[in-house]
Amino acid sequence: MTFGRSSALFGLSGGVVLVLATVFLSLVIGARSVPWAEIWQGLNGQIDSIGAAAVAVRVPRTVLAVLAGAALGISGAVMQGITRNPLADPGILGVNAGAALFVVVGIAWFNISGAATFLWLGIAGAGCAAVFVYAIGSVGQGGATPLKLTLAGTATSIAASAFIIAVVLPRNDIAGNVQAWQVGGVGGARFQTILPALPFALVGLLLSLASARILNALALGEELAAGLGQNVALGRIVAAAGAIVLCGVATALCGPIGFVGLVVPHLCRLTGGIDHRVLIPMAGLGGAVLLGLADVAGRIVARPNELDVGIVTAFVGAPFFIWTVRRHRMRGL
């Protein structure tokens, strides 16, 4: 809107370059230093040396980080658009926690395994949590204010994590798996688990892109959007479905990761304008860069151990959250 077509194109191509740079860094840098020759061997699938084998493991991990980051970034942008709330983020609104609860219950009670079922569970959990939090947050006068939504999301997250502990604690056989998954990591990525997620991610992406025009209209206010001839209710549902599918997929693959969906859309708005047709793809690229870099940073800072990516994003994202709260005038309860 305020930015021209050429500047949008500039922003998007800049984003693509950054994603490629992130992928490069993620392949080259790790807890173990590997010489260039072995990196090349590892990328070609020759895993004769330890270094090359380490690099070969980094490939699916990088793909997962880029994919999940893009999904979370887009989902955050769409949620901020629907709720017209600068603090909306799948982690803060409790949507990730809902997805996590469903997946954990599926593992513990129904002996579910297999990536595709996880995806369905994650999406169902994300959907339930999103509807629940939005319903609680929009009760009463003033509609869904940032404070009410955030509190409802926090309460839902805490309740979900209490139930997750209650489900997991008696089960020694699955506790280790769930613990590692819950912190939020891309470490154990394998292509067999990533491939089934691709169709879901694609559906989520298309739904989000399709709702871009309606989100633009909604930014002007609900009445005005309806006055412009938009079907607001339908548009909201399509957009929410896209955001929920994306965040459910990301959570099912790498556990609840917070703050990516919060930080990325704000940064993209600073650089690429507020038109959702540009903002949504930009948020995807930005999310991929952020999560990829967070993963790389997690490998470096705690050598020889690795820091899970969820911890890194919380470290980066929480100060950003506070900054956003300070920047906006918040309506009280």
Added chain:
Amino acid sequence: MSAAEVHMALAGRRQREGRRVVLALGGLVALVFCLVFLTLSCGRGCLAPADLMAALLGHEDAPGFIVNDLRLPRAALSLVTGLCFGLGGVAFQVMLRNPLASPDIIGISASAGAAAVFAIVILSFDGWVVSAVAVVSGLVVVVMIWALSSRRGAAGARLILIGIGVSAMLDSVTAYVLLEAPAWDRAEAMRWLTGSVNGAQMGQVWPVLGALVVFGGLLAAVSRDLDILRLGDDAAQALGVRADGTRLRVTVAAVGLVAFATSAAGPISFVAFLSGPIAARVMGPSRGLLPAAGLIGAVLVLAGDYVGQFMLPYRLPVGVVTGAVGAPFLLYLIVRTNRNGGTI
């Protein structure tokens, strides 16, 4: 009505109110006593009261190990941490005139927990030093949240939101330190993630009891001023209460209580948040809110621990039980406050 009649009516009301306070507090004390008795006498198997007394008095033939070494420290730790969380929580809620501004929502419990874990795992401190580190970090976080949220307009909402952000960050510090811990002990991790009194020892109880005496006393000393502060800063000033001084003392006392309790039993979810509003319902508009909230905190921890130990199919730490109870209450409070904009 003549002046004498008004005076009589007021005096009568005051007397009734006083009786109500005594009754309510007495009932709560009795409830706490019953729960302590239950924790001491009934576990996997139940002891007769005579055996219990004999064991407590140290008779040879009584089941001394079960009562004195297992159940007594557990009951004592639940009691003192519950009192600390309840008092600290309600002090914050009253001071900030918002039930949502409790230490466990605005990040003070999270900071005390993160500091305690850091001191234990990374710096290998123990005992009083851990609690001291937790108190200092709690105070630092309060000052930080204060500084970050003090700007034009609607400070309450901003304070709570910033507190939520701070606590998200500190929780990830806790998660990180626990992953770094050399011996990954899940029971120990549960203590720092949700709060637990499993494996309590008398050595953990004494620092918390000391904190309860010192900081609880400080809180009691300023409780009258705190009550007046509920009327608003201007009214308090007019009645001769120094608002900033009172707030400083209340903050130090409440952070001390919460931090000592957290460094012993972990951030037991939502006890600090729940106690104040429940106490307000029990006591009505009368005085005695602070002691009532402390007692309700003790009831919550004792009952939650008993339920988590014996009344569910699996043994769960107390923080899971209080978290499962507290989260729906938080949602209810959000819905209710939206309707009538009320405070605690």
